[in-house]
Amino acid sequence: MLRIAWSTLRTRWLSFAGTFVALALGATLMAALGQVLASSVSSPDRGPQRYAAAPVVVVPDERLTVRSPFGRSSAPLAEPRGLAPELAARLPGAVRDRVFPAQLAGGPPAVGRPWSAARTAPQRLSAGRAPAADDEIVVTAGAQVGRRVRVVTAAGARPYRVVGIASAGPQPTVFFTDERAAALSPRIDALAVWRPAAEVRAALGAAAEPETALGAAAGPGSGLGSPAGSPPVPGGTGSPAVSNKVRVLTGQDRALLDPSREADERARNNADTIAGIAAGFAGFIAIFVVSSTFAFAVGQRQREFALLRTIGATAGQVRRMVYGEALLIAVAASALGASIGPLATRPILDRLSALGMAPAWLVPSTSSVPSYLAFGTGVLVAVVGVVVAARRAGRVRPAEALREAAVEPKSMTIGRWIAGGGLLATAVISMLVNAVTDPGGATNNKTFMPIVMLLIASVGLLAPVFVRPVTNLLAAPLGRLRGAGGLVVPAGAVVSTRRTAATAAPVLVTVALAATLLGGAAMTDATKSAMQTAPVRADYLVLPAGTGGLDRQLVERLRTVPGADVTTMTTTSLYTLEGEGTQIVERPAEAVDPATLTTALSVPVSAGSLAELRDDTIAVSPTWELGLGQRVKMWRADGSQVSLKVVALLGTGSAADSYVTPAHAFSALPSAAYVKLRPGASATEVGRALEQAAKGHNARAATKAAWAATAADRRASASRLGLLAVLGIMLSYTVIALVNTLLMAAPDRAPEHGALRLLGATKAQLLRYVMAEALLVVAVGVILAAVATALGLLGLYAALVQLTGPGAVDVPWQPVTGVIGLCAVLAVLAAVLPASRTKGVAIPRA
Known part of the structure; x- marks a missing residue:
């Protein structure tokens, strides 16, 4: 065979x-x-960038390691702890590197470092000289030698004179004198050493050994690695713990520290x-x-x-x-x-x-x-x-x-009925299960895309059932036209149901996938944005321009704005021991002043009260699987242990996974400031005052509406990038499938077209007939695609509506219309070109 x-x-x-x-x-x-x-x-x-020229780098062991009866579990810490000064003293001549937020006002995101750390990359002077006074800096970009600029650090904005330009490194950097860098950031982040690794380990002694238990902390009150003045936490261990264990990095391991x-x-x-x-x-x-x-x-x-x-x-x-x-x-x-x-x-x-x-x-x-x-x-x-x-x-x-x-x-066999109906039932049941049991999971493409495939495959298998009624519906207006075209065009599509279904199939797949994926992405983005923006009660938000957060000086200035209540939000982390005490899990938390939390945000609470939120309590979402009143041992972002009591269970739609007081956030700066107008305050005046306060601090003040629109646009732009590759693949296959099906049908249509020529149809009339039939078949595919799209988006809507309430079913019509237009052009060309060669021939006997 x-x-x-x-x-x-x-x-x-x-x-x-x-x-x-x-x-x-x-x-x-x-x-x-x-x-x-x-x-x-x-x-x-x-390869290593920040420490490419330093053969050995000593860093603190930034891991939280907990020993349980079932073994040990480790997780990276969200906030650095720094090296103990006594350990640094054991390596004389080592560069004490400190990396902290420092950005030119209006300049690109950057970090601050001591000038002695410039040799670790290395970064050399290309103009000017090294800084020698507290008000002198060297920059890698954004300013010229001799200019006086403002530099924003965690403490605030202060003027400095640019005395040198350094070569570019792994990220834009502002170099200070070593003394000024130590004052701005007392924490020692790394030691760059130009000595053999074995010698370094010998000098560090037991500190360089792997940490074996959580207890390797410096103890209460040591203050190592934390900002000065960190308040003690009731129920906890006092000041943030500092590990006296270090890691000695060489070779490729030095790249672990790159930004x-x-x-x-x-x-x-x-x-x-x-x-x-x-x-x-x-x-x-x-x-x-x-x-x-x-x-x-x-x-x-x-x-x-x-x-x-x-x-x-x-x-x-x-x-x-x-x-x-x-x-x-x-x-x-x-x-x-x-x-x-x-x-x-x-x-x-x-x-x-x-x-x-x-x-x-x-x-x-x-x-x-x-x-x-x-x-x-x-x-x-x-x-x-x-x-x-x-x-x-x-x-x-x-x-x-x-x-x-x-x-x-026969176009619809028993097997096709079973396959099409089974896939459709599977897709519908999957959507219902997601909507009922896990509505949040519907926002995940890995959950949504398989359902879309099932829907499209099922509609494609059942397409012959709908070809005749859909064609008759679309052809109804053609019957009112003069001439035979209104009868011949729909007759050709209806008589050959299999051919029509096969030609419409690639249109169905392409249009349905484009509409469903783009529409689903738009709806999911809108839902995520609504979940982020809907709880906000504030009239204005002050947001950092980079990733460094809002400096302390700016926060103090915001609090002095007349007619405004200011609430800052600081993102941090908490660690819990889960899985029957076998696994450390990092959970996000928002540190906020309990007295102003409900002023800035509408926080849904299913049980308990936020009024009881204090330094030794916490409000958590249901994902924590904790009960009201339960006291749980946790570890904070720097690894210090604390015991917190659950006083509130957050409801659906909460903007955060958990809330704690600012006592649990250490070196992290506020990620946002929410500003609520007081009764009688002028929105215009407050807005102007906020803009003036944020000026020069690499921050911007925006109304809630402007912030929500910006967040939605940024999220939509990011999500659509990943769909472009998929849509490109779909369009490639549409060209192949659509053109191939029409070319396969051309030999069978030649006698029919020849008969029309013999009956008196001109070549122009024949081509118009072929063009109209091709467009009719594309329209059938679009209608079937609309059915699949409607099912998919309605199923997604049923899940999303439980997260944010009723919303719009949004389909980006511009790209979808473009896809439909491309399908129509391809169908017309693939049908007209073979028909243009048709001549009047005798009708062969079937």
Whole structure:
């Protein structure tokens, strides 16, 4: 049967050209995206930047390690603790590095460091001289030598004179004298040492050994690594604990301290996520294209299969022939795609890097495993896609070869009803389960996208059921037109339901995926923004321009603004021992003044009262799984232990996971200040006063409405970037599937078009008829896509409405309209070009 399959492919190559291209494209994408994943995994981490010139770096052991009866559990601390001065004294000559927020007023985000730390990168003077006085600085960007500038640190804004320009380092930096840096940030963050590592460890002694238990803290009242004057916490251990254990880093381990490390990891994870999602959609759409193409081809070859059965071929042999055709196409196409796929790896990485969704330093992998996997996946996709078509071909009876007329086979079989109905039921049930049990999970693409695939596949399988009524509905206005076009156009679509459904299928997939994914992203972004903005009662917000937070001087100035109540919010972390005492879990917390919390925010409380929030209590969300009145041992962001009592359980829609008092936030600066107008205060005057107070402090004052709009736009822009790759893949497959189906149908339509010419239709009339029929089929696909989109977005809405209440079902119509327009243009071109060569010919006997 392989010989017959090969002969069939040679004579019907045009019918299978689209399948070949689809499989080749799929294998190419699989290989390229697989290489992207392999590149992400195999690329070595970026070399050390901040301490590239320092062979040995000593840093505090910034881990919280807890011993339990079941073993030890560790987690990185959210706030640094610093090195004990007595440990630094053991390494004379070492550079005592301090890294702290310091930014030129109006300049780019930057950090402050002592000038002695410039040699660790190294960063050398390109102009001017080193700082020698407390009011002198060296900068890497943003100012010129001799200029007097304001520098914003945690303490506030102060003028300095720029005396030098240093070469660029891993991040913009403001260098102070060592004495001034120590005054601005007493904490020692690292020691850069130019001595052998063994000698350094010997000098540090037991401090350089791995920490074995939580108890390696300096004890109450030591104050090491924390800001001066940190208040004691009732029920806790007093001042923040400081570990006297250190880590001695050499070689590549020094890169752990680089400022870009977290951003690189996020970008690497983004690249992995996008590549995985795009590969999943590529496989899904490839199966859809292959199955629809072979199903249509089998419908065209009924008489051919019947003749094979007549001369003695068994049903199994016919099925094997169809499988053989698929395998021959798949092997050739997949081999081609797997070979050229790796060539696209570098362009894909460059594009992702330009979008900020992949590290720029990733090295393309040279592994051949992705190509082998792409080849195998391509063959598997072809076999899976042709299963239904092969079974249908095997059921063709020999008697069908004797029919005088070509009768379109039944479009909806029992198997198709079961498959389509089963997928639809699975999708609907999944949406209901998500809406009832986990509405928050619906905002996760990993939950939403599989449901979208199920919906689209189910509507595609059930499409023939809706073709006739939808076509009649769309054709109703055509019946009012003069001439025969109003009758001929819808008749051609209705008579050949299978052909119409097969042509509309790629339009259905593309439009439905574009509308559902973009609409779902818009609704999810709106919900997340509403969850963030709806609880805010404040009239104004003062926000930092960078990541350093609001300095203390600015906060004091804000509190003096007449007619305004100011509430600051500081993001911190708490650690709990969960999993039956086996796992340390970091949980986000907001440190806020309890007296003004409800003035700034509307905080839903399901049990207890926020009025009881004090230094030894906490308000938590249900995710903590704690009971009201329960006292729990916790660890704060610096690793110090504290015992807190649960006095309030937060309700659905809370803007935070938990609330504590400012006593639990140490070196972290406020991330926002909420300003509520007092009765009778002028909004204009308060707004002007806030802008004046924020001036020169790298902060901005914004109304609640302006802040909400900015947050929503930023979230929407970020979420849509990841969908661009998926939409590009979908459009590629649409071109293949739509054009291929119409070209396959062209030979069967040639006698029909020739008959119209013989009956007196001009060439222009024939082309208008073909164009109108193509547009009608596209409209059918769009209607079916609208059904799938409506189901998907309504299911998502049912989950999201429980989080923020009723909202709008938002679909970005501009890109969706563009996709529909592209489908229409492709359909018209693929239908008109073959028909333009049609001449008046005799009608062959069926």
